[in-house]
Amino acid sequence: MSSANASSPLLWIHEDCISPTSPPFAEYPLAPAVWVWDDSLDWSLKRIVFVYECLLELPVAIERGDPVAVLQSEAERMGAERIVTVQSPSPRWAEIRSALRLPVEVLEPIPFVELRGTVDLKRFSRYWKRAQTPALLPGGTSPS
Amino acid sequence: MRRDFTDRDDLVAYLRHEFPSAAAIDPHVSPILGGRRQALGLLQQIQPARYAASRNYLAGAVTHLSPYIRHGVLTLAEVRDFALRRVANPFEALKFITELAWRDYWQRLYTAWGRGIALDREPYKTGHTDYADTLPPDLREARTGLACMDAFSRQLQETGYLHNHARMWMAAYVVHFRRVRWQAGAEWFLQHLLDGDPASNHLSWQWVASTFSHRPYFFNRENLEKYTGGSYCRECPARGHCDFEGTYDELSQRLFPIALDS
Structure with a gap:
């Protein structure tokens, strides 16, 4: 076992993975x-209430502030030597991730469909031509 | 932050106090409850086969799952797998699964474009360039005088939910009838929609605007009346003379005369 795995990681749950079945909890x-x-969010109260209710069903500490600073200090407080999270397309997520000084393990979200190679995204119809067959199968993967 | 609350009122009072700037944007709280337990309950109620024929109607068999999917409370994959178990043949769930795929598609574009989703991806195909930068106050304040748009504005701000067809009508109204750049409407939606996702939201607005589609999306009153069961038109003060009266050809001439000439 590598030293990075010796201590328990800190799981960073963000706005794309608020589920007890999310990969970090499973792993x-x-x-x-x-x-x-994140105080940079520009949401109305109802969005905050909704997400807060989702969070209350998870074994998660709810903090507030600059995400980089909070994640660093929480990891330090818990003796975690790395942070585990789920991939997100959000540029804000990427900024936070790259600013963290601790190693970050990024888990893949559960895919809707697995498409190999380059996917033409010019229009939905082009994507759908590739995705339709696996999308209609349980698990989203075409049998090989 | 706190995790123990006596009830929802206690939670809301706490959050109102902790997030005064969010309450200043809008003080309402949605009747839609957060959490996976709630999401799984809704998942049990989906009717994928009925969805195809009725989803464009405001009273259709839509699922209300989008806020949960947006935040990963449910994954697209588990919703799809559940839908497939509900039908005898996968093609009965085709339309339902296609709509799930739109989210997957938007997320893939978000990965590719990042903050570029907030920029016009292509020129408008409307013939216009003179779009206003800000949302008209009468729309935000639900006093346009159009029963449909005022109701949608209130519903958006009070509940954080709008049927997809209502979103499209409202986006078309903002961009094509009021000639406001799509970004102003998209940012407003994102503040309020419980399922507000930058990619799905911004790129759908671009699809309506024609900055990410071959032509602008618009509608006429007959279309809105049909899919709402006439509930707004019946009580509308602008009944018989609203902006949406006319055939699609007539509206196209009125809204996009320059594009049609060229």
């Missing part, structure tokens, strides 16, 4: 988890 069921309210 590290005993690890502590944290959510950080």
Whole structure:
């Protein structure tokens, strides 16, 4: 076992993975988890209430502030030597991830369809030509 | 932050106090409850086969799952797999699964374009360049005088939910009838929609605007009346003389005369 795996990681739960079945919980069921309210969000109250209700069903500490600073200090407080999270297309997520000084393990979200190679995204119809067959199969994967 | 609350009112009072700037954007709280338990309950109620024929109607068999999918409370894959178990033949769920695929498609574009989703991806095909930068106050305040748009505006701000067809009508109204750049409407939606996702939201607005489609999307009153069961038109003060009266050809001439000439 490498030294990076010696201690329990800190799970970073973000706005794309608020589920008890999310990959970090499945992979590290005993690890502590944290959510950080990012003050750069420009949401109305009802969105915050909805997400907060989702969070209350998870074993997650709910924090607020600058996500990088909070994740760093929470990891330090818990003796975690790395952070585990789920891939997100959000540029804000990428900024936070790259600013973290600790190693970050990024887990893939559960895919809708698995498409190999380059996918033409010029229009939905082109994507759908590739995706339709696996999309209609349980698990989203064409039998090989 | 706190995790223990006596009830929803207690939670809401706490969040109102902790997030005063969010409450200042809009103080309403949605009747839609967060959480996976709630999401799984809704998932049990989906009717994928009925969805295809009725989804464009405001009273159709839509699922209300989008806020949960947006935040990963449910994955697209598990919703699709559940839908497939509900039908005898996968093609009965084709339309339902196609709509799930739109989200997958938008997410793939978000990965490719990042903040570029907020820029016009292509020129408008409307013939116009003189779009206003800000949302008209009468729309935000639900006093356009159009019963449909005022109701949609209130519903958006009070509940954080709008039927997809209502979103399209509203986006077309903002961009093509009021000639406001799509970004102003998209940012407004994102503040309020519980399922507000930058990719799905912005790129759908671009699809309506024609900056990510071959032609602008618009509608006429007959279309709106049909899919709403006439509920707005019946009580509308602008009944018989609203902006949406006319055939598609007539509206196209009125809205996009320059594009049609060229």
